[in-house]
Amino acid sequence: MTTYIPIADRDEELHDHPHSFITKWVFSQDHKVIAIQYGCTSIFVGLIALVLSGLMRLQLGYPDSFAFIDPADYYQFVTMHGMIMVVYLLTALFLGGFGNYLIPLQLGARDMVFPFLNMLSYWFFFISVLILLASFLVSGGPTGAGWTLYPPQAILRGTPGHDMGITLMLASLAVFIVAFTMGGLNYVTTVLQARTHGMTLMRMPLSIWGIFVATILGLFAFPALFVSAVMMVFDKIVGTSFFMPAILSLGEAVDHKGGSPILFQHLFWFFGHPEVYIVALPAFGLVSDVISTHARKNIFGYRMMVWAIVAIGALSFIVWAHHMYVSGMNPYFGFFFAFTTLVIAVPTAIKVYNWVLTLWQGNIRLTVPMLFAMGFIFTFVHGGLTGIFLGNVTIDLPLSDTYFVIAHFHMVMGVSPVLVLFASLYHWFPKMSGKMFNQTMAKVHFWGTFLGTYAIYLPMHYLGFLGVPRRYYSYGTTDFIPDSAQTLNANITNAAIFVGIIQMLFIINMVWSVFKGKKADPNPWEATTLEWQTPENPPGHGNWGSKLPVVYRWAYEYSVPGVKADFVPQTIPPEEVEMEEGAGPYIYRGEEEHA
């Protein structure tokens, strides 16, 4: 038997050099093209979700002024907005987009290990998006069950879209999971098996660590969603009773009995909570690299950062029932899940401290990506703190299903990851397109988004304390909601419309710069990681020309004393590092000592 040759040691060139437009840009197997396809598709659906949120806000801020939004529409908007944002925008863009783009480039691989499967992954994702959008066109419209899709109401008559809508939603999710699995297998295998010479696991940029662990979470968490989608489709179409108890609906007994709605909640949140980290971990990773690069300092506590990512990933599988405190579960369960939830705060806090300590005394360059990254630290700390409230059973019970929850999760998993997405999109745009974006426009975009989202979500905490419930079309008159709450709501809506519109700056900037932007420097941020050292800009097919890069050190060699430049790329051999007059030879202290 011959021994197996590592991918990095094989001298083969890529076999399939694409020639026609179709193989190059449509059915491409190149990870960079697939990444851009994922990116454009997810941003496109994300914009739809943004419009839906604007419509909801119009109704909430100015109740009954918009005749075209009736209560059923509102529920459909809530549902589609939530689901699209979480799954089809954030998951797809972080993993399908940045995962695809960065894994081979930052690890020094020519492509994913199985490019054909990678291409299929995108096209399955594309189909899932088509199915999702098709639900807007069928009779009855998309499902209005809320993004959690809880049965029994998800499939009972009386819930909007209980007919075709919910079926299409479940089908779309199932196809999405197949797509994710095909991509995810590639990401994990490429990270573990296709790194280049010298790229040890503990030299990988944190972006890769975040994406890698998040992908593993996805591969283990999405099965629960898949199974619940299959079982619910059966309940809906075939008439089984997995989740459906005997129940009266609109005065009639349904044809179901003996099912367990709580089972669905467990399955859903066994997926749903890790899903939060599927979105957050890549964000943690990407933002670490952005912060370190633009602060011209090595990331503080690299080893701790890696272990924190791994620990958070592992813990995220044993906290799911903190979403179910109000489901009537055993108080001892509540105790257990509250405890594990609060334990997660420890590695999370370590990460936050390390970001701040990376900035501390750094030579901070207030570039556009850096602005967004620093904005992220604010919103994430903010959302994380309210999470500690909600993790405790006794505090969660009165706050559950109020605007406090809305404010919490928008801060922590809505705004925060989105800010990282913008940071990363601006950071890597020069590499992806070879062009520079317009700085002024981008800075306006940042301040509008950052301040605007605070204007939206800060008041919502207060509304939550008043007890204003979430998922309500309008409130009528109640004892506990004062009239002034309506004024607040109107102002939140104004801010939301403003934030929505200002996102157009981003789109315009990107599209304009791709065609008309200034040519970008191959390494405009003076970063150390491999993707900035490619022979061509943007990198060509196969990424590295004839020879794979060799890695000599970790990804955070910034502002090393004695070195002339304030950064040392991972690919420069130690003897070629230029030193200042009088400084001794360059010594690499190693990633171990920085820990």
Add this chain to the structure above:
Amino acid sequence: MSNQAVDKVGHWQTVCDDWGDDKQAFKVHWGKFMMWIFLVSDTFIFSCFLVGYMKVRMTVTDPWPFPSEVFALTLFGNSIPLILIAIMTFILITSSGTMALAVRFSHFRDKKRIAQFMFITAAFGASFVGMQAFEWSKLIAEGVRPWVNPFGAPQFGSVFFMITGFHGLHVSIGVIYLITVAMKILKGHYDKTDYEIVEIAGLYWHFVDLVWVFIFAFFYLW
């Protein structure tokens, strides 16, 4: 690392060194590694199905039927419990053996033998699916449907058809997979590279067998 050093720090250190090394974490073909992760992910799917089954079995309001009666077959005038399922299980486990032989011959690069044993394995798999179809039609003829069940809780039919169906789908895909790989081997598609693909297909097949053992235990013996 010298041998002495290994003794000093213990074997865990060498394991960590291997994982933390550059290029690759495991000294295996990437395809095999990818199959492993896929199977772990698939394990989560089957586990969720089985956990769902257990939970539903606890919440149902009607009595759960006795598997040994429902799955009995009348042969020569005697009702023998679980006989068909015993045969099916036996066949599937045998097919794991023939698959192992195919893998063995792949180490000798013996194209004909590999293909031969893969075809035999596929044939066993196909007969398993055939018998499952027989069992399904028997239950259907007796009036069991995913939504009704003359023997007790309707959920019995729901879970039965869903889980065995999902497993049967895996077997059927496996049969197609094995046949495709065997044909490609005969055509000389892997002559220039390695026969790793046989082991990869083998992993999948053993997994599908293993899952069956769990389904068998939870469904027919509980």
